[in-house]
Amino acid sequence: MAKTQKVKQESKAAPVPGGPKRVNVHHLTRVEGHGNIVAEIDESGKVTSCRWEVPEAPRFFEAMVLGKSFEDIHHITSRICGICSIGHQLASLQATEDALGVQVSEQTLILRKLALHAENLQSHLLHIGYLALPDFVGAPSVIPLAATHRKELLTLIGARRVANDFSAQICGRTTHPQRFVPGGMAKVPTAPELAKLRQSLEETRPKLDAVVDLLAAVLDKVPAFARPTEYVALISPTEYALYWGQVGSSKAQPRPAQLYLNVTKEYLIPTSTAKWCRGAEDTYMVGALARFNVNSQMLSPRAKEAARKLKLKAPCHNPYMITIAQMVECVHSVDDSISLIDKLLTRGVRDEPRPQIKPVAGKGVGAVEVPRGILFHAYEYDDRGRVVHADCVIPTNQNHANIQRDMEALTPGLAKLSEADIELKLSMLVRAYDPCISCSTHLIDVAGERPGPFVTFVRV
Amino acid sequence: MAAKPKIAFFDFAGCEGDQLQVANLEEKLLDILEHVEVVSFREVHTGHSDNYDIAFVEGSITRPQDEARLKEIRANAKVLVALGACATIGGVNCIKNFLGRDVYSENVYGTRARWYPTYEARPLKAVVKVDVEIHGCPIDRGEFARIVKEMLLGRVPWLPDYPVCVECKKAGNVCRYHLGRMCLGIITRAGCNACCVTEGAQCWGCRGLAPSANLDAAREVMDQHGFDRKHVQDLMRFFLGDTSAPL
Numbered sequence: 149m150a151k152t153q154k155v156k157q158e159s160k161a162a163p164v165p166g167g168p169k170r171v172n173v174h175h176l177t178r179v180e181g182h183g184n185i186v187a188e189i190d191e192s193g194k195v196t197s198c199r200w201e202v203p204e205a206p207r208f209f210e211a212m213v214l215g216k217s218f219e220d221i222h223h224i225t226s227r228i229c230g231i232c233s234i235g236h237q238l239a240s241l242q243a244t245e246d247a248l249g250v251q252v253s254e255q256t257l258i259l260r261k262l263a264l265h266a267e268n269l270q271s272h273l274l275h276i277g278y279l280a281l282p283d284f285v286g287a288p289s290v291i292p293l294a295a296t297h298r299k300e301l302l303t304l305i306g307a308r309r310v311a312n313d314f315s316a317q318i319c320g321r322t323t324h325p326q327r328f329v330p331g332g333m334a335k336v337p338t339a340p341e342l343a344k345l346r347q348s349l350e351e352t353r354p355k356l357d358a359v360v361d362l363l364a365a366v367l368d369k370v371p372a373f374a375r376p377t378e379y380v381a382l383i384s385p386t387e388y389a390l391y392w393g394q395v396g397s398s399k400a401q402p403r404p405a406q407l408y409l410n411v412t413k414e415y416l417i418p419t420s421t422a423k424w425c426r427g428a429e430d431t432y433m434v435g436a437l438a439r440f441n442v443n444s445q446m447l448s449p450r451a452k453e454a455a456r457k458l459k460l461k462a463p464c465h466n467p468y469m470i471t472i473a474q475m476v477e478c479v480h481s482v483d484d485s486i487s488l489i490d491k492l493l494t495r496g497v498r499d500e501p502r503p504q505i506k507p508v509a510g511k512g513v514g515a516v517e518v519p520r521g522i523l524f525h526a527y528e529y530d531d532r533g534r535v536v537h538a539d540c541v542i543p544t545n546q547n548h549a550n551i552q553r554d555m556e557a558l559t560p561g562l563a564k565l566s567e568a569d570i571e572l573k574l575s576m577l578v579r580a581y582d583p584c585i586s587c588s589t590h591l592i593d594v595a596g597e598r599p600g601p602f603v604t605f606v607r608v
Numbered sequence: 609m610a611a612k613p614k615i616a617f618f619d620f621a622g623c624e625g626d627q628l629q630v631a632n633l634e635e636k637l638l639d640i641l642e643h644v645e646v647v648s649f650r651e652v653h654t655g656h657s658d659n660y661d662i663a664f665v666e667g668s669i670t671r672p673q674d675e676a677r678l679k680e681i682r683a684n685a686k687v688l689v690a691l692g693a694c695a696t697i698g699g700v701n702c703i704k705n706f707l708g709r710d711v712y713s714e715n716v717y718g719t720r721a722r723w724y725p726t727y728e729a730r731p732l733k734a735v736v737k738v739d740v741e742i743h744g745c746p747i748d749r750g751e752f753a754r755i756v757k758e759m760l761l762g763r764v765p766w767l768p769d770y771p772v773c774v775e776c777k778k779a780g781n782v783c784r785y786h787l788g789r790m791c792l793g794i795i796t797r798a799g800c801n802a803c804c805v806t807e808g809a810q811c812w813g814c815r816g817l818a819p820s821a822n823l824d825a826a827r828e829v830m831d832q833h834g835f836d837r838k839h840v841q842d843l844m845r846f847f848l849g850d851t852s853a854p855l
Contacts, residue, residue: 177652274628288654327809
């Protein structure tokens, strides 16, 4: 602060509205993990600096799984992220099953899809209600809303509790699931449990409608800003893809997950130590808005209705609308979950024997859509079923470069605002991406000159 | 302690799953918030103050610069609570400790490894005095609520000192050893109601060694069931890497 004041005093240039401005957000709040925003605007209104930084402590997961058994990997990688622990487990299991040539039953498939819906629902509601909503109503956090917006908050909390119970019912726990094993499930929910879950999801519908109305009422607080980019998400001909599919893009042909290295091409820029991801042309976006832009026609009718109410139309180029897209996905997740449960109940739930898997040497890739976007895990196993190489490409890492590009496009237009307003607009932008930095710690990763055998880079 | 104690949350190397469990208290959280004042909780709250009574700290210490920050938190707080396995026992972060710094660092960062200061992961108590530990990976939100309540009442929070097996029996599970599988419930501190075993997995040891753990007997059980040393080592190093338990 002292430095800023000094600059102001020394300034001899013609006065411009507000003079030079500096925004330095050290450890952005209401995101998972540690990120900084730095923006500087000189007296003439020119943006001299505009950076998104990540100073998170590295955790070395990719090295931690080396030598570990295929039976344990998904429990270790689950700990990459407390918020997306279900998604990490499923991407991990897919990669292991792909490497070992294991196929899962239809029942397992449906249960895993349900697990992803549960995680999406709880994570999106956390972001919408606890992290983003305070910005829309001008509060520093969700805590004061307990006094000012109690009814709305209780609706949100109620919906989120159902989402957490949903996770627990399918996965055994809300965080770091215990029921998944390579090739299947160690324990499955019973038919009465599923029927009860179905009932509580039905009862959540009006709650979600209320949250949709709440967001519709504060839509004017969503900053108007647009920057077209490439949108990347899993696609499937039959559904709004979350668990599997090809890697789709708004600018490139669909590709199988095995070619993920071509999708998440990484490069170094001379002015930054950050390793960025390059899509078909430049940076790209993953996550709820990317999925919506690529797959909106596959949404449930209720979700389409919610999108109409929230004025969200594909393609939407406003990153602030990610939060709104998350809301639309919540509605879809409840709808699709109910129909998946119906499918399970119709065909009958049964205990399937724990699969006996004989380890073989092999390589495999897994790709699932987690709340923040497409997540890839890739492993190579030796013939004892122990990991030789591991690679995880996390959605937030794929978004970092896009966040930076958005900031570069947005900041010049903010020059006339006060420092506090610039800080708010930039913080809201980054928050809209719902970055999960605690897992994606390797933004400032400059490795990349190493020739890689199967895995050319490893970042968790 | 003051009528409405000020509380703060901090995190080091970890997945933030424990703070998520606090958020997951849902309606119960509103009740707790009536009795405390949150002054710092970066994950959900904008604003920060160094004036707090209770510091909840998640994550392991993995870098020299983290030590200074933790010591500052310790100096500010009347009570320091370690939240979750990474903070209480080092947790999964300690898996890398068995690889050697050069190996894990270069595996991830290649020739630029020296740019990223890091050392072996350690629990908070290896750096500062910890007053209260809330165990688990992640923590059990019910246990969190109970321990916070006990602290607010000025009591020393109670923790089970017996192993998970006690709760596992109560839950009616078939012993994993009888199913031919390894399990650390025999030496791990209870308090989780054997949640992992009940859900089809085995005990991974995330709550740390029970004070009464009989390691000799555990070794005998593992040997009797024919588990090779690598198998035992894998499981012991999953969460318990910092304990140096002779198994």
